[in-house]
Amino acid sequence: MYNIDIMTKPVILTGIRANSDLTIGNYFGAILPIIDMAKKRSNEYQINMFIPDLHSFTTPIDHSRLYSQSTNNAKLFVAAGLPIDNSNIYLYRQSYIPAHSELTVILDCFTGFGEMSRMIQFKDKSNTIGADRTSIGLFNYPILMASDILLYNAKYVPVGDDQSQHLEFTRDIAQRMNSKFGNLFVVPEAVKDQHEFFGKDQGLRIMDLVDPTSKMSKSDDSGRGVIFLNDDPAVAAKKVMGATTDDLAKINFDRDNQPGVSNLLEILSLLQGVTLQSVVDQYTGQTSYGDFKSVVAGEVEKFLTDFHKKLAEVDAKAVMVKLEQSEHDLKPIANATLLRAQQAIGLR
Numbered sequence: 365m366y367n368i369d370i371m372t373k374p375v376i377l378t379g380i381r382a383n384s385d386l387t388i389g390n391y392f393g394a395i396l397p398i399i400d401m402a403k404k405r406s407n408e409y410q411i412n413m414f415i416p417d418l419h420s421f422t423t424p425i426d427h428s429r430l431y432s433q434s435t436n437n438a439k440l441f442v443a444a445g446l447p448i449d450n451s452n453i454y455l456y457r458q459s460y461i462p463a464h465s466e467l468t469v470i471l472d473c474f475t476g477f478g479e480m481s482r483m484i485q486f487k488d489k490s491n492t493i494g495a496d497r498t499s500i501g502l503f504n505y506p507i508l509m510a511s512d513i514l515l516y517n518a519k520y521v522p523v524g525d526d527q528s529q530h531l532e533f534t535r536d537i538a539q540r541m542n543s544k545f546g547n548l549f550v551v552p553e554a555v556k557d558q559h560e561f562f563g564k565d566q567g568l569r570i571m572d573l574v575d576p577t578s579k580m581s582k583s584d585d586s587g588r589g590v591i592f593l594n595d596d597p598a599v600a601a602k603k604v605m606g607a608t609t610d611d612l613a614k615i616n617f618d619r620d621n622q623p624g625v626s627n628l629l630e631i632l633s634l635l636q637g638v639t640l641q642s643v644v645d646q647y648t649g650q651t652s653y654g655d656f657k658s659v660v661a662g663e664v665e666k667f668l669t670d671f672h673k674k675l676a677e678v679d680a681k682a683v684m685v686k687l688e689q690s691e692h693d694l695k696p697i698a699n700a701t702l703l704r705a706q707q708a709i710g711l712r
């Protein structure tokens with residue numbers, strides 16, 4: 365029987381992808397809530413936040429930008445309020461801890477081809493990019509993700525709905541290994557218990573400005589409907605002015621019939637830090653979309669200007685020290701889990 369060295373505090377773990385530029389949708393929908401959660405929970409929990417840089421090229425990317433994007437994302441978390449002087453919060457890069465790759469190769473051999481073929485994200489993405497550009501890395505994505513989680517004995521993993529199936533797989537593979545080899549891995553909580561623990565998000569979804577029926581996505585090609593955190597503030601304001609609305613000529617929060625206007629109301633409430641209801645109350649019935657867009661555009665411009673200022677003030681050296689310190693501190697923990705697996709399967 366193998367003894368799991370549970371650390372003194374239960375672990376909350378999450379990764380934020382770094383393959384392309386982050387949007388205000390990522391900021392308000394993922395980064396800010398995660399940072400808030402980290403600050404709130406870091407007394408009772410160990411918080412592992414990492415940049416899954418090995419996942420970043422499971423679909424084709426511009427490799428000349430990968431390194432700078434990963435390090436920039438770390439700075440961005442700090443600009444968004446992540447306290448790097450908190451020793452219960454770890455911030456690290458996946459590829460700097462080799463155990464992620466090593467455990468993945470092991471788990472590969474206990475994972476069925478069929479079960480990976482059924483992964484929704486794999487099916488969607490491989491459909492979009494086409495069979496001949498679909499890599500084995502994309503197929504393998506959930507197994508690497510399981511390693512990310514299991515290496516640190518994580519109990520809680522806040523993930524969006526699109527990642528729930530991967531979390532369920534993580535539980536499956538952990539249980540499968542545990543029943544075959546003894547107590548190797550901590551099994552993370554089930555998705556529904558995760559939602560209970562974190563409080564299911566309020567359905568916050570920022571939509572694309574040009575096509576307000578689809579999510580504002582960092583992987584959108586044209587970029588016209590997407591506000592990136594590194595957009596020039598004036599350019600971003602123009603994108604808002606060009607946002608798709610409707611011809612009803614009356615402001616109303618109605619996602620089905622007025623998705624564009626509703627999205628702008630939502631964005632405005634986030635930028636102003638007030639409830640959606642209060643923004644809706646203020647603007648419902650107004651007839652000038654132009655005036656309304658100018659208000660939103662102004663707020664976007666102000667937000668980005670502020671954010672860029674904060675980002676410029678982040679101490680890049682301190683962020684690098686934080687990354688290296690976290691990687692140094694976590695390596696032994698990851699390696700201990702890896703060793704348990706290696707011993708169990710007969711490699712050690």
Ligand code: TRP
Pocket residue numbers: 377378379380381416419508509512513521522523527
């Ligand atoms: N797949 C996650 C996403 O696309 C990122 C990720 C990679 C992750 N490994 C993880 C999230 C482990 C949580 C735990 O958002």
